Amino acid sequence: MTTLLWLQTGSCGGDTMSILCADSPSVEELVDQYGIEFLWQPSLSAEPKKHLDTVLDAILEDRLALDILCVEGSIMTGPNGSGMYDPYRGRSKMSLIRQLAEKAGYLVAMGTCAAYGGVHAAPPNPTDCLGLQFDKQAPGGLLPVDWRSRRGLPVVNISGCPAHPNAMTKTLAMLAAGLPLELDHLNRPKAFFNTMVHQGCTRTEYHEYDVEDELFGGKGCMFFNLGCKGPVTMAICNSELWNGRGSKTRAGVPCFGCTSPDFPSDHDLFRTEKIGPIPVNLPLGVERANYMAYKSLAHEAAPERVLNKTMDP
Amino acid sequence: MSRRTIQIEMNRVEGDLDFQLEMEDNIVVDARCIGTLYRGFEQIMLGRKPTDALVITPRICGICGTAQLNAAVLALEHAGRIAVPPNAVRIRNLCLMAETVQSDLRQSFLFFTADFCHPKYLSRPFYDKALAAFQPFKGSVHRGALENSRHIVEIVALFGGQWPHSSYMLPGGVTTPANSRHIIDSLSILNKLTRWFEQTVIGTDLDVWLDLQSAEQFFAWLTEKPAHDESATGLLTQISREIGLQYLGFGTPHMLSYGAYDDPRYAGTFTQHKQRLFKAGFLNGETGIVEAFDQAKITEHVRYAWFQPYPGGLHPFQGQTVPDYQPHSDRYTWCKAPRYQDKVVQTGPLADALIDGEPLIRSLYQAEGGNAWLRQFARLRRTAKLLRTMRDTLHELSADLDEPHMLPPATKDIPDGEGFGLVTAARGGLGHWLQIADGAISRYQVVTPTAWNASPKDSAGRHGHWESSLIGMRVDDPDDPVEIGHIIRSHDPCLVCTVHILDSGKRLTLWP
Numbered sequence: 001m002t003t004l005l006w007l008q009t010g011s012c013g014g015d016t017m018s019i020l021c022a023d024s025p026s027v028e029e030l031v032d033q034y035g036i037e038f039l040w041q042p043s044l045s046a047e048p049k050k051h052l053d054t055v056l057d058a059i060l061e062d063r064l065a066l067d068i069l070c071v072e073g074s075i076m077t078g079p080n081g082s083g084m085y086d087p088y089r090g091r092s093k094m095s096l097i098r099q100l101a102e103k104a105g106y107l108v109a110m111g112t113c114a115a116y117g118g119v120h121a122a123p124p125n126p127t128d129c130l131g132l133q134f135d136k137q138a139p140g141g142l143l144p145v146d147w148r149s150r151r152g153l154p155v156v157n158i159s160g161c162p163a164h165p166n167a168m169t170k171t172l173a174m175l176a177a178g179l180p181l182e183l184d185h186l187n188r189p190k191a192f193f194n195t196m197v198h199q200g201c202t203r204t205e206y207h208e209y210d211v212e213d214e215l216f217g218g219k220g221c222m223f224f225n226l227g228c229k230g231p232v233t234m235a236i237c238n239s240e241l242w243n244g245r246g247s248k249t250r251a252g253v254p255c256f257g258c259t260s261p262d263f264p265s266d267h268d269l270f271r272t273e274k275i276g277p278i279p280v281n282l283p284l285g286v287e288r289a290n291y292m293a294y295k296s297l298a299h300e301a302a303p304e305r306v307l308n309k310t311m312d313p
Numbered sequence: 314m315s316r317r318t319i320q321i322e323m324n325r326v327e328g329d330l331d332f333q334l335e336m337e338d339n340i341v342v343d344a345r346c347i348g349t350l351y352r353g354f355e356q357i358m359l360g361r362k363p364t365d366a367l368v369i370t371p372r373i374c375g376i377c378g379t380a381q382l383n384a385a386v387l388a389l390e391h392a393g394r395i396a397v398p399p400n401a402v403r404i405r406n407l408c409l410m411a412e413t414v415q416s417d418l419r420q421s422f423l424f425f426t427a428d429f430c431h432p433k434y435l436s437r438p439f440y441d442k443a444l445a446a447f448q449p450f451k452g453s454v455h456r457g458a459l460e461n462s463r464h465i466v467e468i469v470a471l472f473g474g475q476w477p478h479s480s481y482m483l484p485g486g487v488t489t490p491a492n493s494r495h496i497i498d499s500l501s502i503l504n505k506l507t508r509w510f511e512q513t514v515i516g517t518d519l520d521v522w523l524d525l526q527s528a529e530q531f532f533a534w535l536t537e538k539p540a541h542d543e544s545a546t547g548l549l550t551q552i553s554r555e556i557g558l559q560y561l562g563f564g565t566p567h568m569l570s571y572g573a574y575d576d577p578r579y580a581g582t583f584t585q586h587k588q589r590l591f592k593a594g595f596l597n598g599e600t601g602i603v604e605a606f607d608q609a610k611i612t613e614h615v616r617y618a619w620f621q622p623y624p625g626g627l628h629p630f631q632g633q634t635v636p637d638y639q640p641h642s643d644r645y646t647w648c649k650a651p652r653y654q655d656k657v658v659q660t661g662p663l664a665d666a667l668i669d670g671e672p673l674i675r676s677l678y679q680a681e682g683g684n685a686w687l688r689q690f691a692r693l694r695r696t697a698k699l700l701r702t703m704r705d706t707l708h709e710l711s712a713d714l715d716e717p718h719m720l721p722p723a724t725k726d727i728p729d730g731e732g733f734g735l736v737t738a739a740r741g742g743l744g745h746w747l748q749i750a751d752g753a754i755s756r757y758q759v760v761t762p763t764a765w766n767a768s769p770k771d772s773a774g775r776h777g778h779w780e781s782s783l784i785g786m787r788v789d790d791p792d793d794p795v796e797i798g799h800i801i802r803s804h805d806p807c808l809v810c811t812v813h814i815l816d817s818g819k820r821l822t823l824w825p
Contacts (some may be wrong), residue, residue: 010352014375014477020419021463021476028459031450042324043419046427046449048793049322076351079638085351089322119357119372126353126636161372162477216483217490217719242475243467245498251474252488253481256368264369268362270483312492 002034002176004068005055005100006041006110009093010086010120010129011073014162015111016043021243022165025173034176039066053089056096059103068175069104071097071132074113074120075142078128085127094142097132101143105151106175107132108158110168115157115188116261117141123266133157133187137261157187161258166240167192186261188234193259196284197230198223200238201249202313207231209302210295211309216270219309222254224279227270229257231283250313319791323801325424330767330806332783332797333645339788344780346767351647355634358757363389363727363749366757367480370745373759376419378477379412379469380738384745384759386482387734390583392749393484393727398717399577400710401486404472406574406590407499407706409736410699411468412476414506416739417662417696418465420805422447422458422545425689428802429552431795439552446548454513454545461509467502468703471495484727486719491710499707507700514693516544522697527676546693553686553799562685562800564782565657566598568664569765571606571744573737574702577709590702591737594668595653603668608733608744613649613760614771625772626652629746629758630731650768650777651760659683659778660741660765661804663691671698685782685803692805726752738762740805766804779804 008016019027020043027044030036038044039055058064075094076086083092101107109115109132116131131141133155139145148154158167171189174181182190198204206213206221213220222228230238230249237247237255249255254270257263267273273280282291305311316337323330335343354373358366366385371378383405390397426447434440446454466476472489473481481488489495507519515522517540525531534541541547553559572593579588586593586606593606612626621635636647652658663683666674674691681687731748741762748756768777776784779801788794 010350012372012375012378014372014378017375017477020459021466023463026459026463028450028456043423044449045324046430048431048795048798049324050793052324119369120352122357122369123360124356126356127351162375215719215721216488217486217721237475241470243463243470245467245470246474248474248479248481251470251472251479251481253474253479256480258478264365269365269368270362 002036002067003039003065004036004070004172005039005059005066006070006072007093007097007100008042009071009073009097009114010076010127011111011113013043013072015072015168016041018162018165019110019168022169023244024166025169027169030169030172030176034173036068036172036176039064056100060099062103065105066100066103067105068108068172069100069106070108070110071114072110074117074127074129075132076120076127076129077142078126081128098142101132101147101149104149106153106156107149108156108171108175109133110158111163112159112161112258112261112263115155115159115186116263118161119264122264131157134261153181154183154187156181156183156189158192159186159188159259159261160235161263164192164236164240164242167236184234188259192236193234195234195236195239197233197235197237197247197249197255198283201230201247202238203249205306205311206309208298209306210299211302211306217252219311219313222249222252223272225272226254227256227268227272228254229260229281230255232281233257233260235259252313317791319794321794321797323798323806325427325802330801332801334783334788334797336788336791339791341783341786341788344776344783345645346648346769346777346779347645351636354759355757358754360753362752363392363747363754364484366745366747366754367483370759371478371480373761375477376416377412377738377740377743378479379409379473380736380743381745382480382482383409383736384734384743386484387736388732388745388747389484389727389734390732391734392730392732392747393722393724394583395484395722396583396720397486397580398720399580400491400713400716400718402575402577402580403706403710404487404491404718405482406577407703407710408469408472408481409574410703410706411465413739414696414699414703415462415466415476416805417692418458418462420739420802421549421689421693422454423449424805425799425802426454426545426549428795428798433790433793433795434556437555439548439555442548443552446545457509457513461506464502465506468499471498483719485722486717488719490718491714493711493714496707496711496714500704503700503703503707510696510700514545515697516540516547519697519701523701526672528673528680531673531677546690549693550686550690553689556799558686558689558799558803559681559684561786561796562688562782562803563683564778565659566683567653567656567658568596568598568667568683569606569653569658569660569742570594570665570668571735571737571742573665591665591669595658596664596668608735610654611651611744611760612655613651615649616772617644617769618646618649619644620647620649626655629733629744629760630748630756632746632756632758634758646769648764648767648769650771651765652771657768657771657775657778657781658765659804660762661688661692662695662741663688664741665737666691666694685800688803741765763806767806
């Protein structure tokens, strides 16, 4: 039996909606097959909210073990550091999460808001919000850099806006089953964050041969002009499809880099920032000079079917 | 006579919702609807590129992001006078319908019916049936709703890449065409859901169900076969009526609908008030007449909200959203009070059905009024209609596969000016009003369905719809008022959308 408590802070509920869409494993499977007991989940618990008080008291008084604490949403610290933009029963959720974190076997940030601050932290960040252990890219958030949960891990960041349904359920299944969880430099589980959005995108051939779309609604690559961050973003969107069916880039929507700490970018989200004809942000790890050389060669080598954009993504 | 204030926090709503109720003996004499979260979206929008609204505003709400996206793209198209091709309208409609079906199934069978498993009903004859159907993770209907609400949004993933939160509706159309693979996949998803809906939710064929035209026909149908009254809808109806929900939760008699789903036949030219498949209108509760809807008659009041005060109400194009947090005053909310023709209105599936003239809902309304059971029933009735409309939409798309899905706008940028986008989300009328100056957003006002329903008092001291639907109610156990849960959940609250409310932690009592 693994106890799990899920709290929403400054959130839209999208990560809850997303996890309800998970199918491998599903939320029901977490309960049936992995022995996860939802002590509280805002959309699933049948008990009245008073029950949550009972559960919280029991955890804080060490009468109930909390194996996994999931937080969905930004941590609101405003106004003036009080945290009262997001209160619970007359106190701030910020202070409640801080207390609960000390009791949790693992603390999991469900989505970019809880991990790094997310959309609510976009300028001017009206609520002074941040993530659980990061403030955008800066290490240290509500909890300090060296904080570790009872089971010895920093906050596990399953970033994404929303987080990928199966990345959430698989992580919970791994924790419940006692499987090791290796994290990357942003404390994201490597199992889901060691893959580019670009990998598996059905438009990659257009990218390879530098066949660029300049308008939306086409078949080509959106990296060069239309703001796509697929080649610089870590996520499984194109290797484990969303809702079992698709991904943004497959549907002709640019990747907005929503798993990254700096999401959403301040820059026009549907335009690629460029220096001359070359994007400012090149595919991860690529040298600018090499890229310029490669790009012109690639375009020369492009077959007609790609140049004429006859291939369906 | 004893007077006390009770505070109720609610779960199984989208977001955080509290109520403060003033009780005299066991009767609610005053109510204050309090959500508890401020996120500041209007401020985040200022100064950004207009099209950024297509990425930022879906994040207002995890359950109705498609509706937010649709409202945002309509507002941008209005500002730029941009037309879209018929197939783009069809694809947008299809995705919005899929999201609405998802939301209605989850609201009905994850959020609403779970209350029937409350220990208060332990001794009732229906209790075992309620557990068998509606108990979280154990009940057959609960599990079926989890499974099937998951599948229907696969249609959004086919056209938009993912659900929740994608940005596939752009000025001029949608990002991906309907090809034959998408059509067949969508039909498979739809057929599978329709089968479950017929077997489990209504216990009959969709056609038979949609043919029911009157209250008499419906109640006769209910008792005609075991499959009918044992269906999820049958069970929800019986239990609701056994505990008296047909006598509760009326609220304001005035209703508003923006109309749902643009008619693709009128897609070729830009029009300000769209022709829609389900009609827009204002049902005047005093006269019973459905009047033409005009967005210019919408205002928002802030008398009881923590925003810099202004007298009376302002239209969203003049809207001011300057935070002014005053916890120790008679103001109690971050939520403005929207009014139409200066009247308190409700919005949602019941209002939509009555204004569109749906015969069965209209007949039940004439028989018993707009009660909590009917509000919930209207939502499930809508699901059946949408399953049918989605199928028709897919057939229309498949007849026109070569038509464009995107007409790129003449200019790259949306010109300076203003525009609004109005859609019907799962919970009712959703509007975005935006103004653009020097190429950037200079004002962005969102009025959500829950803002209408959860509104606080206005400048004239008139209670919002939910508040008024609770006043006068009898509560058996003020420490665990499950009745309040039924009434409020029948409105399908989505507080993440709306609420800019702070809980001061102090209980305010509005009389000496």
